[in-house]
Amino acid sequence: MKSRSLVLWGIILLLLLALPAIAQAFGGNFYVGFATRVLILVLAASSLRLLIGELGLVSFGHAAFFGTGAFVVAILSKELTAPVGLLPGTDSAWIAWPMAVLVSALLAVVIGMVSLRTKGPYFIMITLAFAQMTFYLFESLKMYGGDEGINIAHRSRVGFGLDLGDNVTFYYVVLAVVALGHLFFHFVVGSPLGRVMKGIKENEIRMQALGYRTYWYKLMVFAIAGAAAGLSGALLANQNSYASPNLFSWLQSGHLLIMVILGGAVSFWGGAVGAIAFCLLEEVLPHLTKYWQIAMGVFVILVVMRVPEGLTGLRFRFRLPKGGSVTPVVKLTTSEVKNG
Amino acid sequence: ADPVKIGFIGSLTGPLSTLSTDMKDGFNLALKHKGGKFGGADTVIVYGDDQANPDTGKQVYERLAKSENVDIITGMAFTNVMLAVAPAAFKDKIFFVNSNAGPKELAGASCNYYYFNPTWHTSALSEAAGRFANQKGYKRMFVVAPNYQAGREHVDGFDKEYTGEIAGRAYNKIGQLDFSVEIGQIRAANPDAVFFALWGPMAINFVKQFNQAGLNKKIDLVTAGFAVDADILPALGDAAVGIYNTSQWSPDFTNPVNKKFVEDFEKEYKRPASIYASQGYEVGLLLDAAIRDSKGKHKDNKVLHDALMAAKYDSVRGYFKFASNQNPTQHVYLRQVVKNDKGQLTNKTVSTTPVHADKSDPYVGECKIAAQ
Amino acid sequence: MLLFLFEQLLNGVQFGLMLFLLSAGLTLVFGIMNMINLAHGSLYMIGAYLIATLTLTTGSFLFGLVAGVALTAAIGILLEMSLLRRLYDKDHLTQVLVTFGIILIANQAVQEIWGAQPIMISTPDLLSSSVPLIGDFEYPGFRLFIIAVGLLIAGLLALLIKKTRVGMWIRAGASDREMACAMGANINLVFSLVFGLGAALCAIAGGLLGPLLSINVGMGESILILAFVVVVIGGIGSVQGALAGALLVGMVDALGRTMIPMVLRGFLEQGLADSLASTLSAVSIYLLMALVLYWKPQGLFSR
Amino acid sequence: MAEQVLSVKGLVKRFGGLVATDYVDFDIDDNQIHALIGPNGAGKTTFVSQLAGGLHPDDGSISFYGSDITRLSMADRAHMGLVRSYQITSIFRNLTVYENLAISVQSRLKSTFNFFGKSAADRLREEVAAVALRIELADELDTLACHLSYGQQRQLEIGLALALNPRLLLLDEPMAGLSPDQVPWFVDFIKSLKGKDLSILLIEHDMDAVFKLSDRISVLVSGKRIFSGTPDEVKNSAEVKRAYLGD
Amino acid sequence: MSLLKLTSVEAGYGASQVLFGIDFQINEGEVVTLLGRNGMGKSTTIKTICGLLKPRRGSVRFNGAEVAGMATERISRMGIGLVPEGRRIFPNLTVYENLVAFARPGKWTLEHAYKLFPVLEKRKDNMGFQLSGGEQQMLAIARALLTNARLLLIDEATEGLAPLIRQEIWRCLHEVKKEGQSILVIDKYVQNLIDLADRHYFIENGRIGWTGSSEQLSEQPEIWERYLGV
Ligand SMILES: Nc1ncnc2c1ncn2[C@@H]1O[C@H](COP(=O)(O)OP(=O)(O)OP(=O)(O)O)[C@@H](O)[C@H]1O
């Protein structure tokens, strides 16, 4: 069992490492770029999954952090040529990326402080509200590109003789960052903190009665997830050499949510699997049929109805005896049940 | 000759798809008129859907450029998508032939050897609208535009030419549904006319509600041609009748190229040709001429560039040439929405004397294109 | 000046009631049946298209409205019986995803059937003129009509939910479906009908807003978020809440758009003031929502 | 006189027009089981919720081992050793018994952020095992809580509270729903809890259990404390009979 | 003819079977109890009768008609009233609404119910979730009575009630019985049940273990010992 999963991981790792070579053999730099993009979204989706699957917080505003990360990188690079802001610009990854993480974490703290007072659908909507605010803000900030966004002259510099402008190099750097991100998530989920998160998801009031100031725990994890989404946004800005306010749009948040649910929120790899599936669908379906939106709709509905636990749940299909069930994601009820 | 591969990136699905769909159909009609071969070369068109989202546009571009290896990119409808895609295309040395209004960056400081705009410059129509307002003798005008880059460019363009008093300005948010507030402000300001630079559903919402409020009886509407063109008129109905608008093209232009285009478009697609369709058609004509004049050497960037710059063909607009910034120099005419004899709404050229003649954009001076 | 403010207030009320028409159905399905239905916007779109087409072909707005509403309700019921009914006991995320799938399908289907170009319903002649209110101040008759219909529907719905047995069944079924069945209520049927009612309200909104707004593919999504904002501000499941929320949103939006530019132009340079004002008024309703939820985390009319 | 664990002065809670807690004074002594009985709707649960911090009183004060806790949060009170259990079983159903107890223990040890210490992990394991032994669930550590029998779930419910090493345990109808054969075991179990530094406030409608367990009984009617005394005094009080016990 | 008759009923949840062939019957006007320890399948039997759980095998006949597999609400309308385990009152309805929403005409009226539980009248405008545990229990009983069902199924109705109220409920059930109401009761106060009921069924591991009349039961305390552990 243990050794089998090691072998499996070995294979996946090898595939990921060999991907650029394979892609180029099949005739396309494009697929390296595509894979990089997918990896970046995997990080964003996994960070949202952490919130939904482990803590039961359904955020409809995750794009706010994603976009913020991207804009931090873009603005810093823009200030390089036209220093009007408070900060001198920079294109060093060692400064820009941590800044992206920091700023999105801070934003998450601010948004979280207000949003976490609410629950269930109210939380969904208030996070959406904040994301919309950031969207309109960036869309009308002429100084930072307005609705036309910011073009980034060249990708961040990491030193060590690595040129991120090269797609393959960039792919490996992204792979490393995303892998580290997941190691971190894995560590958090398995730690005592992870246990507290599960407890809060199941029964927050009881957690308070057991001595946890749940609000602060939620805020902390919200900030962690925001920071990770910010990092992924920073990577995307690099990948695209461009940042636009569309990154903040509710559709972007919606897509991240869809990835998570498609993959299965309760499983650690749900976000990753969902992101990969979603990107592949988006890329492949339009080639297959003119009616790709209908096809996408039907696919999504089928997955959700037939495999409620998400694509990662398919794995269980082969292991659990019939009738075995996987615990569902939190059911958000509008009426708080009276306790005791 | 080498085959030519053209990437057409458009907003082909979703609520904003009408612009690109018209462009695409116009473009395809041109290809058809040329027997399926631009300039005699085997022509392959690859389509990509940007969903009106710059990030998606960028992705689609990557696929067309890196996986499909296209020679030329065209089709985009929205400035923000263009601005996201353009730098990448320039870096990859792929020609970007704009098929819709071009932003000022690409006409001025950020103009590029690989960028051609044969259609119109964003503020060109608004400038003409301002000039028309002067001619018409409107003393006080109210301006409505969406609060984003292109919207502000329109307002600036109008302001630049209009010499009367601005009675008020309202910037609405993009995709706004309800204009009652702006209409209230207009009523309170009581101007002679309103200039609005709205497009798509926003234009529809505004004009309908303007009429609902009964303001059309007292106050004229002036706009740029795209706001009340063939794609939108059916949704506006009689509310649109009488609206003045400025445009580089009109379906009733009598030059033979345009006549053929307008007739065949309606026959082929069962709907009247719009300004966007004319732009798509025009791009097709331009590419045809340039590839023809490259004489089989269109894979050579310098040859293709020079052929594009000097392309000789008859434009649907009658008169057109590239300025030194590779943006258009052309006439802008005044049109008015009328009902034709079949009871359909259409635009009619008010006067064959252009409002603005032989006009290029104001940013020519800022543009320095280095020879490659 | 006072008259101007009054007009803008009226505009706010009117816009609010427009939103209410849409939110009412949403709050029924969302709050009372505890189901997040993103496809609500699609039903609104389908309703508008059907009514426009029927009006155009028969020439009668009234007939178009009635027949279109009935058809949309039927579509809603069909959708509920075939698919959505299985979602009631699922978590909200599942509902979001499935109904998102429906949006995709509906949008493309509508585009295939009616084309991508926006279409039109014209205002019925009877209501197309303006009505003098105070002195020579006139207000569009059709907008007054919307105000009236909005208020009427608010009243009827409140009655249905609060005072009738079916209303009690609906609420009982929402909180404990099994138990409501065990007490003898046919919750399946009741829910189908409620869903149909929600769809009918969508269609009414589509029919009434059609003459004012653009009818195009995707028209539902742009207004759906606003409707959700209204529902949440008001407190999920409360019809009065939806009404209050809608009026509040309408008012804040209208006054924000009126006042903020006026105030800012007082002390800022013109260009900056305009763009700042428009940003602020764009976020004003979201700000409103955040404030309301900060103060009352369960919305205004929470239990 | 024994040390006072809890002292409540003039506590008031209103729900609209209804006074659910009506100027209640109330003390609990050290090492005692103090039962709170009263008719349905008398305000017992409301009272307990205020003690635990789930509800905020409109007036009055609560002090715990001499310090005023009226305004403290539920979590702070729990850390001070004032812990409640719930009338409706309120465990983490989708976690194992081990994880349930670990959540509680690590709250007491404040070791949630002790990510790396090996000793912390060992300590946690030991403490969980000790609690599990005490609530007789040592063999079920890896069972999902939802797969426990009803009685075991009630045990776990109390175990969660117990793992915090409380000094005062508030038990709201701990025996609700148990079948008659399980009640005696549970009574013994609760009795065994009492001891050094642990007092219990017990709410229960099963009078046999109440009389067997409690050192002192208070009677709450319509939000007012109408009687307080030893079990025998309560049994013989006409007032209590009329209001609550019947005959 | 019997009012309710279960023959070899098997039922369960998902993969786990709980009932392994239950046979019993209730005649018109009879009060019958179902006794057993925690988790033996008492509540499951009740759920199977009123259709909340579909039996896997066997037949449930009510009033002569086969109801196994029928929709819950149809069974209910044939005349079965339920006081479920755990009260399950509707939290978002007021007390008044909880009572009238499902009421059917008959002997039991609102006034009647208020007289039985005066506290409900005092709280009639409160939402269900605001009631105390015991008040909720009273509401659940009153709600079932107001459906004027031919057969009442009462699952642990005295759970969490004060002794005085408990007495009141027993008294009330006696009264209802006198009026000819058929009842199936589950409760843990065996002595009270012996006083009230005509016949008793003991259930163990999903099967009926012992059945007999009240006299037989009170003469054989070893039965209690065997099935209830007391
Ligand atoms: N949130 C609330 N709003 C309004 N009234 C409430 C609320 N919570 C409780 N009440 C009322 O306060 C009174 C006391 O309730 P409480 O739950 O404390 O009773 P209790 O003594 O625990 O009763 P029981 O023994 O039945 O559990 C009841 O009459 C109840 O209806």
Ligand SMILES: Nc1ncnc2c1ncn2[C@@H]1O[C@H](COP(=O)(O)OP(=O)(O)OP(=O)(O)O)[C@@H](O)[C@H]1O
């Ligand atoms: N919804 C459910 N899903 C899965 N298993 C269940 C469910 N409800 C009950 N069970 C299981 O079925 C068995 C019988 O339960 P039932 O509720 O019928 O017992 P009971 O005799 O009523 O006991 P109690 O005295 O505790 O009410 C128990 O083992 C229980 O764990």
Ligand SMILES: [Mg+2]
């Ligand atoms: Mg209580």
Ligand SMILES: [Mg+2]
């Ligand atoms: Mg039971």
